[in-house]
Amino acid sequence: MSYRSHSDLGGRTGIGSVIAGAPEREGEVFHSPWEARALALTLAMGATGEWNIDMSRSARETLPDYPSLSYYQIWIAALERLLAERGLVMPDELAAGHALHASRPVARVLRAAEVGTVLRRGSPTQRTRDDAPRFAPGDVVRTRADPVDHHTRLPGYARGKVGRVACCHGAHVFADGSARGLTEPHWLYTVEFEAEELWGADVPGPGRQVVSIDAWEPYLELA
Amino acid sequence: MLAEFGVRLPEETEIRVWDSTAEVRYLVLAMRPTGTERLGETELAALVTRDSMIGTGLPRAPATEAVGR
Numbered sequence: 001m002s003y004r005s006h007s008d009l010g011g012r013t014g015i016g017s018v019i020a021g022a023p024e025r026e027g028e029v030f031h032s033p034w035e036a037r038a039l040a041l042t043l044a045m046g047a048t049g050e051w052n053i054d055m056s057r058s059a060r061e062t063l064p065d066y067p068s069l070s071y072y073q074i075w076i077a078a079l080e081r082l083l084a085e086r087g088l089v090m091p092d093e094l095a096a097g098h099a100l101h102a103s104r105p106v107a108r109v110l111r112a113a114e115v116g117t118v119l120r121r122g123s124p125t126q127r128t129r130d131d132a133p134r135f136a137p138g139d140v141v142r143t144r145a146d147p148v149d150h151h152t153r154l155p156g157y158a159r160g161k162v163g164r165v166a167c168c169h170g171a172h173v174f175a176d177g178s179a180r181g182l183t184e185p186h187w188l189y190t191v192e193f194e195a196e197e198l199w200g201a202d203v204p205g206p207g208r209q210v211v212s213i214d215a216w217e218p219y220l221e222l223a
Numbered sequence: 224m225l226a227e228f229g230v231r232l233p234e235e236t237e238i239r240v241w242d243s244t245a246e247v248r249y250l251v252l253a254m255r256p257t258g259t260e261r262l263g264e265t266e267l268a269a270l271v272t273r274d275s276m277i278g279t280g281l282p283r284a285p286a287t288e289a290v291g292r
Contacts, residue, residue: 010242019227026273053246125246153244169247188245205234214245 003149006066011157011198031070038072042079047110047118051082054179058151125173127185134217135189139165142223143191143215151179154219158211162223163193166212174216186216228279240278251275253282 009015030036046056060078063069069077083089093100110118135141145160153175172188195209203209225232232238241249253275259267262285274280 017227018224023228023274123246155242155244158242169245172245175245188247190247205236207233207235208237209240210238211240211242213242214247216245 001147001149003062003151005061005151006063007061008156010155035072038076038079042075043115043119044110045079045083047108048106049108050086050088050106052178053123054151054173054175055181056082057175058179061151127171127173129171129185129187133168133187133189135165135168135187135220135222137165137167140223141165141191141220144219144221148176150176152176154215155213157198158193158213158215161193161197163191163197165220166190166192169214172216174218176216176218186218188214188216189220191215191220225279228274230280251278256282256284259285 024031030039042056046053051059056078059081060066060074063074063077063081065077066074080089080094084091084094088103088106090101140162141164142162143154143158143160147159167190169188169190171185174182174184174186177184177186190212191214192210192212195203195211198211243249253271255267256270259270262270266285270282270285272280272283275282
């Protein structure tokens with residue numbers, strides 16, 4: 001097992017409070033101007049088609065120093081990594097902070113005038129499949145228990161747990177495959193879990209607590 | 224965790240969490256505060272906060288003069 005995500009923190013204890021310091025004020029989007037540039041650079045390079053969103057998530061989540069970086073520091077560190085892996089930036093350029101060599105052309109370039117249109121259009125992930133979904137709303141399912149040696153969106157806290165299918169969203173791009181360049185889409189479901197199934201009997205309060213995740217069919221078996 | 228956000232709910236409140244693990248995104252329809260029956264859309268919108276749309280806060284209470292007498 002060589003693949004290790006540092007971002008799968010849901011349900012883990014002993015890592016301090018969720019809010020470090022004061023929460024951001026209402027309407028505060030960036031802490032400083034460089035964060036806006038980090039967002040813009042990442043979106044602009046994403047638009048080139050050199051990688052997809054699952055590859056960029058994987059690049060972020062496997063950064064060895066992930067736990068010590070802020071949100072946009074993670075974005076920039078992963079962007080540098082993706083660029084370097086594809087030969088679009090050289091180590092001496094990262095050190096110098098500016099271009100030193102002619103770079104190879106990329107397939108698509110996001111022009112400033114198109115940014116609004118492109119962002120509004122988004123990147124829909126709905127696809128089609130020839131077969132029918134295996135599961136229907138109400139089915140009781142168990143999630144995959146084994147860890148996998150690649151990018152996944154099944155949270156650690158929801159591995160090997162029994163839940164109920166709430167709905168099927170149709171076939172979607174499958175993150176686990178897409179991060180590895182595979183293109184087969186899979187049926188996507190919302191699956192609900194009782195808090196006791198995820199966290200044990202020690203759930204406070206008499207009120208019911210339910211956690212829903214979106215899970216692709218390969219994550220699930222009938223329970 | 225809600226307490227870290229300064230939110231305290233009655234123990235019997237049912238809590239539903241959506242973890243957006245795929246590309247489907249969710250937002251919370253903020254719960255209408257009591258005493259707002261006579262408020263219009265603009266006045267109601269002013270009570271909605273960021274936190275009340277991501278499930279870590281409740282909407283603002285209406286100003287007392289807006290409460291029906």
